[in-house]
Ligand SMILES: Nc1nc2c(ncn2[C@@H]2O[C@H](COP(=O)(O)OP(=O)(O)OP(=O)(O)O)[C@@H](O)[C@H]2O)c(=O)[nH]1
């Protein structure tokens with residue numbers, strides 16, 4: 001017999017009820033805890049079940065977005081049960097969605113976690129420390145609809161914590177940041193302060209930075225498999241392979257995620273502007289409203305770089321992200337166009 005769950009403990013609240021009427025009366029609600037290939041482990045009031053999506057959902061799906069992801073609230077068919085699998089009839093509207101471009105050449109997206117309130121972006125204070133990478137993660141978090149909070153991990157392995165904290169604060173614009181060490185057990189209670197019943201958080205960041213170790217501290221047990229201490233290397237092995245949703249004893253829901261090897265930005269031009277508010281602010285002060293900050297006179301961005309108030313590296317990182325986002329956007333638009341044409345064809349056929 002598996003655990004039975006209270007939906008409120010799983011993070012349910014009435015804002016997820018939107019659009020639920022269309023499913024009639026004979027359904028139950030569950031939250032996706034683990035995603036396998038076309039199979040989902042779902043937590044429900046009747047226990048943990050395995051489920052797969054209905055044929056109707058598959059037929060009408062136009063992209064990854066139309067399939068469940070960890071953290072999703074799903075509508076389950078009470079009456080159907082094929083080979084011990086319950087049928088998922090629909091996904092309730094997502095409050096937030098943390099996604100990335102899938103590795104390789106496909107421009108499909110991969111949903112890392114859905115319906116998360118806080119994204120804990122983890123970066124270690126030793127060899128993983130890289131402000132440019134952090135900027136990328138923050139940009140993704142803004143785009144997801146979740147609130148980013150930065151955790152600088154492995155403080156015990158760093159000799160200049162204060163300096164690194166200062167450098168980090170310089171790019172955060174008010175986002176909270178905490179230094180953590182799971183060895184000296186410092187900073188864990190600061191993380192706990194964000195957690196309460198009804199809140200869902202996800203731990204995101206490169207492999208080996210200590211995401212699962214922090215979750216174990218929160219759980220007070222070694223439930224998430226972590227890397228062996230001897231494996232701390234430049235290219236730490238990936239330990240967490242499946243995203244999994246876990247309920248904390250003190251309330252709150254946590255989603256662990258595997259380290260992301262390739263971090264691509266998906267359709268995020270707007271979020272880039274939010275993450276780089278300082279540069280956007282400077283652009284407004286340039287003499288020409290369409291200033292490209294290259295050779296124009298009275299350019300506030302160039303002035304800020306030359307007088308040292310804006311780091312050249314940060315500006316270059318901004319330009320690079322912008323270029324990447326534009327490229328991805330062009331590809332996505334092309335894909336959307338093809339999809340649209342496909343659908344249009346189907347519709348005109350059905351009208352004949
Ligand atoms: N010194 C030190 N080591 C730590 C700390 N936290 C975690 N580690 C070690 O770092 C290694 C990686 O930790 P994990 O928690 O598995 O890392 P992860 O981010 O979950 O990695 P993936 O699951 O691969 O994405 C393990 O050997 C941990 O023991 C810390 O605060 N200090």
Ligand SMILES: [Mg+2]
Pocket residue numbers: 211212213225226239240256257258259
């Ligand atoms: Mg892990």
Ligand SMILES: [Zn+2]
Pocket residue numbers: 283286287291292293294296298299300301302
């Ligand atoms: Zn300019």
